[in-house]
Amino acid sequence: MRIILMLFLAIMVFSCKETKVKSISMKEDVAILANDSLNGRKTGSEGEKKAAKYIAKRFEDLGLQAKGTNGYFQKFSYKASKNPHQEAEFTSDKNDSTETGENVIAYLDNKAENTVVIGAHYDHLGMGGEGSLYREGEAIHNGADDNASGVAMMLHLADSLQQKGSPKKNNYLFIAFSGEEEGLLGSNYFVKNPTIDTKKVSYMLNMDMVGRLNSENTLAVYGVGTSPILKQAVNANAGQLKISENESGVGPSDHTSFYLADIPVLHFFTGQHEDYHKPSDDTEKVNFAGMEIVSNYIFNIIKDLDSQPKLPFRKTKNESEAVPDFKVTLGVVPDYLFSGKGMRIDGISEDRPAQKAGLQKGDIVVKMGDFEVTDMMSYMKSLSKFEKGQTVTVTIDRSGDLKEVEVTF
Known part of the structure; x- marks a missing residue:
């Protein structure tokens, strides 16, 4: 039924100049x-x-x-x-x-x-x-x-x-x-x-x-x-x-x-x-x-x-300027909506370091090597400290339990 509906709408839009959708x-x-x-x-x-x-x-x-x-x-x-x-x-x-x-x-x-x-x-x-x-x-x-x-x-x-x-x-x-x-x-x-x-x-x-x-x-x-x-x-x-x-x-x-x-x-x-x-x-x-x-x-x-006049503009701190350069990636999709301590993983990329190390969606990264991870910025700063081929211990919070895994970048 949905396919029929889509085809019908597409025909109306692309072919029928007089018909109003x-x-x-x-x-x-x-x-x-x-x-x-x-x-x-x-x-x-x-x-x-x-x-x-x-x-x-x-x-x-x-x-x-x-x-x-x-x-x-x-x-x-x-x-x-x-x-x-x-x-x-x-x-x-x-x-x-x-x-x-x-x-x-x-x-x-x-x-x-x-x-x-x-x-x-x-x-x-x-x-x-x-x-x-x-x-x-x-x-x-x-x-x-x-x-x-x-x-x-x-x-x-x-x-x-x-x-x-x-x-x-x-x-x-x-x-x-x-x-x-x-x-x-x-x-x-x-x-x-x-x-x-x-x-x-x-x-x-x-x-x-x-x-x-x-x-x-x-x-x-x-x-x-x-x-x-x-x-x-x-x-x-x-x-x-x-x-x-x-x-x-x-x-x-x-x-x-x-x-x-x-x-x-x-x-x-x-x-x-x-x-x-x-x-x-x-x-x-x-x-x-x-x-x-x-x-x-x-x-x-x-x-x-709507009742306000033209809104005044105000400059904000450009947070992207503070993002450090890094040579490696963990291969995860961060949960940008997470407001707790650490970096919560919202997705795992295939054949990347996180997947190979056994990390899972929902894991919260709280430490990488010697560096504490408290939020997205500290996570990125930690990544900037590592080189390709390096193996580090990553500490994660998995459903309340702290676990250590070895990750090779």
Whole structure:
């Protein structure tokens, strides 16, 4: 039944120019964007172009104005990078070494003085390659959580912000960013080539991986220190959510581009998991009830801030500048929502040191060699002390019992 529904929706979107798509749920949006037919939405690929057309059609059906440079689209050319989340290298030269991505941009004009930007990246890793944690060859990386979930939530908010009783004291610019996995390309390009007056932007909201709300209802919110009023709004509207807050406006997602342009930001994130950057990040693993909770929470923040004038910007400590260089990795996915002592493991990469040493999901690393591990920063500082080929004793807390294991990097 679900396959029939997806095919029906796809036919409506891609073929039927006159038919209006109505009342599409976040689940249906995720299912289409994370469908195998889009081949993982790699930046510049045919699959990503299909996804862009789908998002543009959704914007059109929602009655939003086109705000790109060519209708809903804003194209950009760049030199492909092998280092994810590095500074963008744009170019106007078209040759064999350049790629083309395109942001999809729409506008809700409430005739207000200021505008709120609501964004989510829609690209992913395609068939794998650089950035993938899958070690068994090429496979479609559908990216249901990363980041079909964020795009679906953005579209849901676009619909909600047009309903009766919704906040009207700001305009809203909705952007589906391309090239995030290649180094925040789309958001970087937009900030440098905006299609609205960015001096009138009050703040920016970014949804990246919001589809795996855990059983503890823990939601990470980054950027709470980028304006004096944000911390209060974030916590006052938490409801049933447990908020794990972070002051910094810098992180590995598109809000960083706006923060660096002196715009207050909030980034919402339900946490990494064992399917991160793997082919197994599929629609059936998304927590759609959790997505409703997160979407309602973000909507309440927007309502709370609606009566405020343009938010003042405040610089925060750039925590990424303090991250040490290290030559080795443990081969785990950290639990970024964990607030206890140590570094809790949320996933194990195949054929890497942690797996070979017998570490498991849920283990909490509390010591590496002679170095105590109390949080993510101390964990990374510990890693920076080791060399490839070195064997060290790692102490873990496994269900309350301390164990020592030998790890060879």
